[in-house]
Amino acid sequence: MERFVDPLIITPEVHLLIDSALTSKFNGTESIAKYYAIFAAFVNLKFKTLEEWLDVQLVITKIMIFSNRTEPFIRKPPRNESVITTDSLGNLSTYIQNKIQFTEADIVVLLTGLNIASYNSATDEVKSEGILGYAYVGGACRSSKVGMVEDEANMFTGTHTFVHEVGHLLGMSHDGDGPTRQCNEQSRASYCDASHGYIMALRTT
Structure with missing residues (x-):
């Protein structure tokens, strides 16, 4: 007789930050709230494709909207206002430290x-091809509980990348990779073929 095991249910509390570049594309705060409620539903549906023993359902607890005067964590290359550099993630991690509004969040994601893009100050080279998101592996519930994801207003283009980066924050490696030093337990990702295109496949994320 086949034995059914109750799934492990985890409900990470997620705090969303919306930068000024994205905020400016919406028609007010109400439209942002409605859009990201639907966005979160899409994300949770994608998490339903994980193995049956694991049930991940994100809970969006807060949405914080920024103007260009209130986002000191964003770094841009010289003379390039359309790019946010990957080292902004470290700045964001520092920014949320000791701020009471972030203490209860398990995960903080900047949309x-x-x-x-990555930026090399020595060569003044900006490289953005293939980078749609960035996060610390195993960072959830730690000081490194931050990630960032590209999105477009009302387009839902960031949903897959959001799931991928939250997967990293929860300790998931890329498909085909072994465990990371942050999460040193045996990784089952090494048994997944990246070419199958699952959530944690290394592609344009």
């Missing part, structure tokens, strides 16, 4: 209307 950005800018292009995420």
Whole structure:
């Protein structure tokens, strides 16, 4: 007789930050709230495709909207206002420290209307191809509980990347990879073929 095991249910509390570049594309705060309620539903549906023993359902607890005067964590290359550099993630981690509004959140994700890119100050090179999101592996519930994801207003283009980056924050490696030093238990990701295109496949994220 087949034995059914109750799934492990986890409900991470997520705090969303919307940068000024993305905020400017919406028609007010109410439209942002409605859009990200639907966005979260799409994200949770994607998490339903995980194995039956694991049930991940994110709970959006807060949405914080920024103007260009209140987002000191964002770094841009010189003479390039359309790009947010990957080192902004470290700045964001520092920014949320010791701020009471972030203490209860398990995960904090910045949604950005800018292009995420790496920047080499020595060569002045900006490289954005293939970077749609960025997060610390195993960062959830720690000081490194931050990620950032590109999105477009009312387009839901960031949903897959959001799931992928939250997966990293929850300790998931890329498909085909072994465990990371942050999460050193045996990783089952090494048994997944990246070419199958699952959530944690390394592609344009």
